Amino acid sequence: MHGLMDCNNFFVSCERVFNPALEGKPVVVLSNNDGCVISRSNEAKALGIPMGIPVYQIRDLVRQQNVQVISGNHTLYLDLSNRVMNVLGSEVERLAIYSVDEAFFDVPFDDDEKIYGLIAPIAKKIKKYVGIPVSIGAAPSRTLAKIASHIAKKERVDTDNVYLLTDMKAVPERLKKIPVGDVWGIGRRLDASLKEYGINTAYDFTQMSRTWVKSQYSIVAERTQQELLGHDYAQITAVTESKQTITTSRSFGTTVRDIRTLSDAVVTFASNCGKRLRDQNSLTGMVTVHIRGDMHNENMPFYTNSCQLRLAMPTCSTMEIVKYALLALRSIYREGYGYKKAAVTLSDITDNRAMQLNLFEPTDEPRQKKLMKAIDKINAHCGDTAVHLLAQGSASTWKPHMTYRPAKQGPLRIYSGMTRKEDNND
DNA sequence: TCTGGGGTCCTAGGACCC
DNA sequence: TCTGGGGTCCTAGGACCC
Secondary structure (H helix, E strand, O other): OEEEEEEOOOHHHHHHHHHHOOOOOOEEEEEEHOEEEEEOHHHHHHHHOOOEHHHHHHHHHHHHOOOOEEEHHHHHHHHHHHHHHHHHHHHOEEEEEEEEEEEEEOOOOHHHHHHHHHHHHHHHHHHHOOOOOEEEEEOOHHHHHHHHHHHHHHHHOOOEEEEEOOOOHHHHHOOOOOOOHOOOOOOOOHHHHHHHOOOOHHHHHHHHHHHHHHHHOOHHHHHHHHHHHOOOOOOOOOEEEEOOOOOEEEEEEEEEEOOOHHHHHHHHHHHHHHHHHOOOOEEEEEEEEEEEEEOOOOOOOOEEEEEEEEEEEEEEHHHHHHHHHHHHHHHHHHOOOOEEEEEEEEEEEEEEHOOOOOOOOOOOHHHHHHHHHHHHHHHHOOOOOOOOOOOOOOOOOOOOOOOOOOOOOOOOOOOOOOHHHHHOOO
């Protein structure tokens, strides 16, 4: 059996951990640059605020209903995510972190009572120790476990936030109530196509012939269908510890025109990528830089381009990465256009240890590695940009808007085994 | 004024090889 | 006039996820 833990309204819940006054109120958290709504409290959902809506489109509603609007703080969310995963990881086997607020794990029983005995205390424990409310589902496949946790979130809020979808005789009745587009793995396109065939619910989908699904759509759709029928398709893949691509991209707070400011942003993004590359102990063989104008401004000519460069040698040195990123940027930058976004992506990522066997290449790698290690260490202690490349100047006009951060944003307090209410007495 | 960021997997098609 | 068949590898782009 598979278990799935899912944090409820995760970013909003994080904000509430540090500001309990937000409890019971409609709250939304915004994406970078204060663009879109990316997390909503139940109260905000009840007001009809959809996921992903640009915030300016709900300005009236925000004012009328006194919706609390907060600029996202992803460092904070990652920290709380780690704490949630630590608690969960101490209770279950084979934890597979799927996203910042979700994780699958092994449930080594078939018996409902035993399963319940395992997972119900976990939800309580996470709430108690970290302050984040979570929902947990269990089922024979991951796709069904997702549905189970979804039911837990919607229907069990005031009880225990846990739901089991283990009895395959009872599953079809459940699936009849679930729109096919809500199933994990069925996106907008597939949903629209299925509806044309009169397939509206998850149950309808399970009734189609397997070969038809595969030939009409794909092997992915077929797998999803089989998972809904209770067949477990979770690959026994070892949990991939390292990313295969690493991207840093941001929309700018203002329109950027000059290459100096653009370079500043690209150096910052490349440095960020380099840090994350070293954190997972990898090397990159390919650097891509992407720049784009403003799609939404009809008064300005639109230009977008990208350039991918293969490195002479795989590296984890920020200086090497920056060097190639700037080369790439210069090759695609065009004067006379306005830019709203840039991105740096590292790909062709390999394990650092494989590289160290290559003794015969004349390279500066060992020295650069030591330097990077030292810089990372200093930055870990003194703040992320205590030591940075000079090219990453002080030109900050590209930096995104962050209008809705609470004024008081002190350093993270360390919680160790206390409940949230006690913590927030100060 | 104003529309996020970071991933994975699959597939089709081209280059190349024998 | 006419131009194989089968395979691998790589890449770009689409669909999907949170």
